[in-house]
Amino acid sequence: MPKIKIDGKEYFAAEGETILQTAQRNGIYIPRYCYHPALSVAGNCRMCLVEIEKMPKLQIACSTLAAEGMSVLTQSEKVKKARKDVLEFLLINHPVDCPICDQAGECYLQDYYMDYGLHKSRVEIKDKIRREKRIQIGDYLILDRERCILCTRCVRFCEEVTKTEELFVAQRGDHSYIDIKPNEKLNNPYSMNIADICPVGAFTSADFRFRKRVWFLKTANSVCLGCATGCSIKVQYDDNTVYRILPNPNEETNTWICDAGRMTYKELYAEKRLRHCVINGNFFQPKNIIPVFEYLKNRDFSKSALILSPYLSLEDNLALYYFASKTLKIENIFVPEIKEGKISDGILINTDKAPNSKGLELMKKAFSIKTVSDKEIEKIDFIITCFKQSRFLKEKKEGLYFSLEENDLNGALIAMKSYFETPGTFVNYKGKISLTSPAVSNLNKLSVWETVKELSALFSSYLPFEGFEDLRKIAEKEILGKRI
Ligand code: SF4
Ligand code: SF4
Ligand code: FES
The missing domain is CATH 3.40.50.740 (Rossmann fold)
Structure with missing residues (x-):
């Protein structure tokens, strides 16, 4: 078991663990966009940069393995400056339409901007690259291409989890955007997990968007009764109304939930509900x-x-x-x-x-x-x-x-x-x-x-x-x- 130092304190890393994982396991949060614990490592967003002693350049914590004797800094001035620069880069063409974005309150861009960004845009709104908004890409999903930061979580989800491969990154450089195969819809049985894992407001749930600001929601931990798998779920509600169901990941049952299970709360409000x-x-x-x-x-x-x-x-x-x-x-x-x-x-x-x-x-x-x-x-x-x-x-x-x-x-x-x-x-x-x-x-x-x-x-x-x-x-x- 390699012993490493993170911000001056010693920790044991599990065999094959990355710096980000060791830090996370020990309660040290390293910001990330492309990293997701249930997907392969893409290492494309650079938000998780950390300083490692004796290494001249900053390294990404999500793909660098923790090695014996490593000394890692997650909060040095150099790291904070890098995070600020990465954010500025990711936000260059972002429309900054937070007031009308339904991801507000659970958006990694908003959170990290407050933690590390706080910069003024050097690009005028009129010079930003405009992209398509409000694309109904599946029955339950809306895609807003302007807000996408190309972390590819959505693409990897369709490749690695559902293996349906509907999505891909089209074009190169700052012309890149998320696209779907011609004549396809993003309707695999687990599609709404993409709205959960998209770290920004690019993919939102057609069922939930604009019904409630997320900071009003309260959570009841429960179990899905859609089938015998019994996935652990979070039922989110306010004012005696259920607004959405999210997965409550745990090792015993589930990381994700299926769309059918996510929709089971509709039984409460169904027109055909027996009221007498x-x-x-x-x-x-x-x-x-x-x-x-x-x-x-x-x-x-x-x-x-x-x-x-x-x-x-x-x-x-x-x-x-x-x-x-x-x-x-x-x-x-x-x-x-x-x-x-x-x-x-x-x-x-x-x-x-x-x-x-x-x-x-x-x-x-x-x-x-x-x-x-x-x-x-x-x-x-x-x-x-x-x-x-x-x-x-x-x-x-x-x-x-x-x-x-x-x-x-x-x-x-x-x-x-x-x-x-x-x-x-x-x-x-x-x-x-x-x-x-x-x-x-x-x-x-x-x-x-x-x-x-x-x-x-x-x-x-x-x-x-x-x-x-x-x-x-x-x-x-x-x-x-x-x-x-
Ligand atoms: S749509 Fe969301 S999940 Fe997909 S690449 Fe863009 S930011 Fe990442
Ligand atoms: S979320 Fe889907 S798979 Fe899980 S228990 Fe509900 S219906 Fe079954
Ligand atoms: S989280 Fe490490 S590069 Fe994106």
Whole structure:
């Protein structure tokens, strides 16, 4: 392990580590544009220049390996002057349209200009090279060529991560610009990561831009429920509204997220979101469970079944289990057939679109629950499950269905909270346990577990939980066998 000095202090560098990486690992930040930890090193922006003892010229920290005895200065006058010059060079033709740029607040140009630049432009606006702005380069991406600093992060992302190679650098010198192959669109399934990694306002998200200044956003760390991979995400919100989802990189699951996962928050505002409870065509306030009780109270449940769902959290599945077995005395309790999930594209997207198949498999074992079969369902005349699960039933039966979306199922449809609005435990295809974190509240609806708890009280049946925390503890003890 080479020992090096950075700004006078000694550090051990890992084998094969660059100066930038050793510094970063030890809490010393070296400015960068082209360097990205998940992409190859391009070494083209020169923003990471540092001074190395006995070397006559400044060196780029992102590609220089840390070597035994090296003494590196990251804050010397020479380094600061170089950063200022690099910034001036990068900004020569930049339009400096920060007031109308949606990257403002998270732009490396703005940040480094305040740290090292603070220069007056020596080029008049009229002499700057003008380029195309607002190019809709993909369904989710807008490209502004004037703001690009040609760090090539976007090009490398398409070459190295998605391997779709849509982008390239056209022309030479200060005529260079980012272009896309003729007749192509930047619509690969991970395209919006490019808006995240573009360090300036050249690539912005068509979905998010101009909806909110980023400094107003707050973040809830959560998990994506778009498939069984269970990517860690940051849900960004303000004023009880979710504005965007970003990846929350971690070694266990993901560096990136897919576009489909990023768009899952749209379920909150979908036109088809179920906003009422519907019983046989009649509408009720979603929190009014009296009509649901009336609908259920005289029913004979001997030919009814509960089908638990990998689209629901462990807590909601547990609550349904207790509601069906203890309150309604239903004997037919099933889990659907669970298929092993695997990554389908070598990146993140899973063959299994249900986020909690593994969790349900563990619950099935812990509670000795049977797997449902078409034969058994034939004998059933009333089903309790969630709408997403009901889509896999061959024959639609009357039932009690929890749903986020409007649908034409027969029976009682209960509008439920989304997992952006309520917590829930999910287990991804590899067994990683994650908890969704509610970013927004929904005072008009109940969670699945809240609904069945209230219904049970009307039946004078008291379930073994009071609140979410109790269900979580049961899940921990009975299903997961360890602390969440
Ligand atoms: S568009 Fe952004 S990511 Fe791509 S080269 Fe330009 S600055 Fe870099
Ligand atoms: S791969 Fe799956 S879990 Fe990850 S972001 Fe996409 S939909 Fe969500
Ligand atoms: S970050 Fe090192 S050259 Fe760009």
